Amino acid sequence: MCIRDRYQRRVHGDIINSVNQIMAQPSDLPTNFTNQIEEGSNRFQPESRRYHLYVSPSCPYAQTAHIALTLKGLQDHIGLSITHPVFELTKPDVDDHAGWVFKNPTDAPIQNIKGQGPYSCERCIPDTVNNCKSVRELYDLQNIPYAGKYTVPVLWDKQHKVIVNNESAQILRIFNSAFNKIGSNPRLDLYPEHLRQNIEEINQYIVNELTGPISACLFSVKNQEEYNANAIKVFETLDHLEKLLSKSRYLCGNQLTESDVKLFVVLIRFDEASTIICKLNKKRILDYPNLQDYLRDLYQTPGIAETVDMNHIKAAYFSRFDPTGIIPTGPNVIQDLKKQHNRNRFQ
Numbered sequence: 001m002c003i004r005d006r007y008q009r010r011v012h013g014d015i016i017n018s019v020n021q022i023m024a025q026p027s028d029l030p031t032n033f034t035n036q037i038e039e040g041s042n043r044f045q046p047e048s049r050r051y052h053l054y055v056s057p058s059c060p061y062a063q064t065a066h067i068a069l070t071l072k073g074l075q076d077h078i079g080l081s082i083t084h085p086v087f088e089l090t091k092p093d094v095d096d097h098a099g100w101v102f103k104n105p106t107d108a109p110i111q112n113i114k115g116q117g118p119y120s121c122e123r124c125i126p127d128t129v130n131n132c133k134s135v136r137e138l139y140d141l142q143n144i145p146y147a148g149k150y151t152v153p154v155l156w157d158k159q160h161k162v163i164v165n166n167e168s169a170q171i172l173r174i175f176n177s178a179f180n181k182i183g184s185n186p187r188l189d190l191y192p193e194h195l196r197q198n199i200e201e202i203n204q205y206i207v208n209e210l211t212g213p214i215s216a217c218l219f220s221v222k223n224q225e226e227y228n229a230n231a232i233k234v235f236e237t238l239d240h241l242e243k244l245l246s247k248s249r250y251l252c253g254n255q256l257t258e259s260d261v262k263l264f265v266v267l268i269r270f271d272e273a274s275t276i277i278c279k280l281n282k283k284r285i286l287d288y289p290n291l292q293d294y295l296r297d298l299y300q301t302p303g304i305a306e307t308v309d310m311n312h313i314k315a316a317y318f319s320r321f322d323p324t325g326i327i328p329t330g331p332n333v334i335q336d337l338k339k340q341h342n343r344n345r346f347q
Contacts, residue, residue: 052155
């Protein structure tokens with residue numbers, strides 16, 4: 001059976017297989033890992049070079065964890081592996097699961113599971129801790145029943161050889177506070193106590209009014225009416241954020257918070273991917289003066305640009321969701337993000 005045939009069988013069997021899997025497994029099996037790293041913890045204490053982060057720059061959730069790591073100056077204390085942006089079959093002799101895989105940056109380009117490509121391995125960082133070939137293999141190393149998906153980010157404990165946490169929002173907050181004694185930027189607080197209520201409200205707003213509708217346009221809309229409802233919500237939200245950011249440098253005033261990180265990973269993908277793949281082409285971020293300048297400001301914040309890989313982002317979106325697997329050459333938003341911004345006027 002060729003790769004293309006396997007892909008077609010996997011796609012058309014996904015819903016049935018998922019239902020059967022849920023029915024066959026006990027409901028109390030874990031679907032995620034939510035351990036914390038804290039001073040005085042009996043198991044997971046903040047220590048230099050003990051933990052390792054697995055991410056994909058193409059995944060917005062994984063990128064939030066990566067941004068927190070770099071903003072807090074933890075690069076010398078927490079290791080990093082970067083998956084290939086294109087899914088491959090993880091156990092081709094066993095089943096048809098396709099997911100994140102590890103490659104060396106000098107490896108030959110690969111094809112996607114539809115036989116399209118090639119897609120470069122540049123800027124991949126292999127698993128130097130466990131030598132796994134896929135994220136699925138990393139999960140399987142724990143040798144415990146698991147009912148969730150093989151997702152990134154993954155925060156790994158090298159001492160106990162287990163996953164500490166795979167929830168991006170929680171990893172972001174772990175990096176924000178747990179390693180302040182060893183990180184190079186302990187004064188930065190992305191979740192300050194006096195702004196927490198505002199942060200939580202904005203986080204929920206971004207999920208409900210922006211990322212949710214964008215995801216719906218990509219994955220779940222079944223007809224024109226559903227698409228229209230979600231597309232309208234996306235651009236109404238962008239219009240609202242444009243007005244909000246005309247009055248303050250960041251979402252919560254003049255202090256950078258985790259809400260800005262979560263909005264950044266949505267905006268950075270919008271013009272290059274969402275406008276095409278999600279058919280959200282009414283306006284670009286470039287057409288919103290305040291949003292675009294805000295995006296420039298964040299991109300130029302030390303630590304953030306190094307987490308952005310537009311080639312990985314576009315390879316992931318177009319290899320998975322475009323029928324041809326062909327990656328457009330433009331519009332190259334990174335060049336604009338290097339221009340001088342005017343957000344300092346709010347200080």
